Each structure stands twice: as structure tokens, then as C-alpha cells.
Amino acid sequence: MVLRVLAATGVATSLFGSSALGGSQPPPPPPPPDRIVIDSVAAAGSGCSAGTAAVAVSPDNTAFTVTYSNYMAQVGPGSAPTDFRKDCQLNLLVHVPGGSTYAIVSAGYSGFASLAPGASGTMRAGYHFQGDPRTIHKTHHFKGGFNNDWQVTDTVDTAALVFAPCGEERSLGIDTELQVDPGTSSPGATSFLGMDSTAGGIKTVYHLAWKQCP
Template sequence: MLSAFTAGALFVSSLGSSLTGAPATGWRATPPPRQEMTIKVVTANGSGCPGKSAIIDVAPDNRAFTVSYSEFTAQVGPQAKPTDYRKNCQLMLNVLVPSGFTYAIAGADYRGFGHLEEGAYGSQTAFYYFQGWPQTGKSRTDFNGWFDDDWQHSDKIEIGALNYLPCGSLRNLNVNTELRVNAGTSDRKSTSFLTMDSSDGSLETTYHVAWQKC
């Protein structure tokens, strides 16, 4: 299930229709294949990932893949554009798995940084699902100022609730993320922001993969 925590002025709330029940005992149900899993970006849409600013990397052990962004910052303040309060990224991924295996997303680790003035607030929302399927996992993290720190939260799906792609099925994986910032009652001369940008890889979003033999 999704985890919730507090850190300073940060409050995290999480929800998800299939992310209920007891926590998972591990990220994987079957050992991953030795052959490499590859991921190709079919489309990348949204103000949070223009051009090719979202980068996908697959872990050498096939147990996870990461998404890193370089232009994903939502902000309000004197220098911000009216539309900067909300940034989103919708990735459609073609996940190519070795023959004889299928996979499910077992959860995700989200990382970012935020600066919110007193009275400002914001949120980070994320969900992922196979193309043509109902939404399978959703989480929302709420932030309240004063806040100035790195943030991280994770969601996990129990093994019995994993939604595996049927063997032989060709469906893309959709990964959607959104950041929002609201000035609230903060000083309008001040700037507040939430970001998932990462120049050194420290703010990557990690999606954990569970494997199953066909």
C-alpha cells in the first residue's frame, strides 16, 4: 500500500484503488530474467517534459527503471508565468521484455525538492497503468509551507494485488506525473516552487518491476 509520512511542514497523503491491504513483503515475486529489458519512449507530452528532457534508464538487474527530468518545476511568484503553477508529464513507454516473461509495476519511489513560503501549498500526483486498462496505481503527496527541503515518498503494491501484463500482450505503459503549487496566503512578492528536476540523478523517480514466467 502507499506509505504516508510527515517531515517538518510536509504532509503526505496517499490513495489508490488497488494499493490497499497489507504492505508488500518485497518488490519481486519471481527472479528477473537474465536478458536485458529495454524501454523506448513512444510519446512524451506535457509542460514538465518538453522535447527529450525526460530520460529513462533500466537497472542492470532488471528489477527497476528510473525516470529523470530536467525541466520539471512548478512555481508561483513575481517571475513565474501564469501557467507555471502546474506542470505535468505524460510518458507512453514501450517496454520490451525477454521471451517467456511478463511484468507488473510493483511500486515507485518519488523524489524532489521544494521551497514553499508560509501560507503556500502544493502537491505531487502520479499514476501508472497499461494502455487500455483502468488506472492501476495512484498517489498524491501534499506539501504545506513553510517548507524548504528534499522530499521522498514511496508506494508499494502487495504481491497478491499485482496487475501483470498478460503474456504475449502488446500494451504500452503509461506513466503520468503532475506538480502543482498555490500561493495561498503567502506574500505575493515571494516565490514558491516544487521540482523534480535532477542535474545529478539524485531526484530520479524509480519504478520497481515484478516479474512472472509465462
């Protein structure tokens, strides 16, 4: 599936005050005045089949949002053997204004989970730039006996930020995975972990840090 994003829409909150870098360091450069454009998105995986993932860029260039509408892992009666695990690999071609580059500084994920007592759920995320062996991985675990909305935020330390190479077009890869383990739950129990919301889709927001190229 290929999505083309030509207009920047959506609203996001910037996390890049000076406190993010420590009080002894100067604040990071502001976002460039021109908008970033995500020219295309290739989506593949059991959690983001054709037509169920979309991308938008915030008006202030500090974030972009990936929205899913059918991303859920499930076990229990009526579930297929492969439903316990769902994944999605996104490949984004991001154009940034000349003289600037960016890194992912934080990512917020949300959804809904219904995990029977004894069951568990796992959410994994990672991203990397094309041709760069460095990949940042984050993992979150959810215990059974849970039936509610969930929200997690991953933050990358300043020293670990991975910036896109200056003057080169490198695609950004974002990989996510949901998995449910029935564990010791009742054989007749249904458990699921989904990236969704009452609006019909989850909005995973990736916040950007900016840097001037030499």
C-alpha cells in the same frame, strides 16, 4: 518527443525479497536473465518538454529510471499564470524476455521544494497499461514553510499489482503532476515544487515485480 533506449544502464536496488509478499508465501520469481528493453518513449506535457526526459533500465532488470531535467511548478513574482501546474505523460514500449511479464511494485520520487508559509504543493502519480482500465493513483501533499529536498515512495499491495498481459505488447503509461498553491502566503513570496537535484535531474525509479506466463 520520442526517445529510443537501446542499452540498459544505471543502478537500482531490488525490493522484491520474500518479505514483500508476506512470510507465508513463496518468494516471487527472479528477474529473467535477459535484459528488458524500452524501445521507445513518447513524452508529452509542460514538465517534460523535448530533450528533458530520459529512461534507463537497471542491469539486473528489477527497475527502470526516468530522469527529468526541467520539471518544476512555481507561483510568485515572475511566474507565468500557467506555471503553478506542470505535468508529464510518458508512454513506454517495453519489451520483456519471452515467458515473463511484469508489474510496477513501487516508485520512488525525489526533488526540491521551497514553499512559503501559507503555500502548499501537491505531487500526483499514476500508471496503467494500454487497454487496461485499471489505473493506480498516488497523491502527496507538502505544507508551506518548507525549504528542503523531498522524497516519497509509493508501494503497491501485492493483491493490487497490475501485470502486463502475457504474450501481448502493451505500452505502459506513466502520468505525473506537480502543482503549487500560493494559499495565504505573502503576495511577494515565491514558492516552487520541483523534481530536480544537484546533479541537474531527478531520477524517478520504478521497481518491477516479475511473474512467469502460463
